[in-house]
Amino acid sequence: MRILHTSDWHLGRTFHRESLLEGQAAFVDHLVETVRAEKVDVVAVAGDVYDRALPPVDAVTLLNEAFERVAALGVRIVAISGNHDSARRLGFGSALLHHAGVHLRTDPAGAWQPVVIDDVAFYGIPYLEPELVRTPWELEERTHTAALTHAMSRVRADAVRHSRSVVLAHAFVTGGEASDSERDISVGGVAHVPLTAFDGVDYVALGHLHGRQRMSETIRYSGSPLAYSFSEVNQVKGSWLVTLGAGSASGPGSTSGPEFVPAPVPRPIGRLRGDLHDLLTDPRHDRYTGHWLQVILTDPVRPKAAMERLRERFPHTLALSFDPVGGTGKPALAPLNGRPASEVALDFVREVRGEAASGDEEHLLRQAIEASRIKEAMA
Known part of the structure; x- marks a missing residue:
């Protein structure tokens, strides 16, 4: 099976007020041609499909076109929501799209319910906001590690029924290199999850970090298809082309490559x-x-x-x-782009008042910012 791993399209994003829609459309053309030329079976999109919860109309139109063109080639799509997406909006119509070969996973409760394609089980773990899953999943901690560890334990329990398994996840894995263009997802100052959380599957298609990265031979970030901040000046953008060999009940199949496919650079x-x-x-x-x-x-x-x-x-x-x-x-x-909102706000207090915020003020400010992020995630 041939899988094209991509992520962080951020459709609707601008670059210092310059529209990126033309460049994003060029990437869609490149994606479709790659799918055709490389005989791809499944396109895996690991979150942050849109740049914001309420995307502009032209971004929605472009996503519709992208999915329609890939599906017209008889190729399946598995996509998850990221921390920039509205899970409810991106997941609208997912039951209907499923029958067209477009499989959207935006509900955390469905993270361990696979999309099975030729006996390869694809598990889409959408971005997990710890505060929103802690109670229903009865987690002891309100952390990204606790949320993903729970989801992956359920995935592994189900994956034994299949010869091969692929996980899509949107998270900050320990050891990854961040760019200025990613939104802060830290909870209590901690955003990372350990690489070991993803043990036990054939391939993990990660999203969130915007530079391509090899966390292990079978756990990778594809990065974003375009540069979204000047901190990405030295990054080569594109997607991973992964080939899964045949597996069996006695063990997983081999994973070839993966081979990196560079994306076009509009400017x-x-x-x-x-x-x-x-x-x-x-x-x-x-x-x-x-x-x-x-x-x-x-x-x-x-x-x-x-x-x-x-x-x-x-x-x-x-x-x-x-x-x-x-x-x-x-x-x-410091420049605003990519910095945690709490740091920007605390710098502003220091600048206008001439002294840093007190401990109580900093705690209150961080609480307000986190509550705002959670409210957006529930939109």
């Missing part, structure tokens, strides 16, 4: 650092004229109209910051 991203005169005149920077750019200026004095002047040479400059040579050393507020 490359880049980072430049230096004084304004050098950036505007040095020929070695010519190759960046078509990039989306983050520029850090090191001039001792902030130049006037810096962004306007940069865009004359680099028309796609999107982000500008200053790190002056010989500066005072006063720490500036």
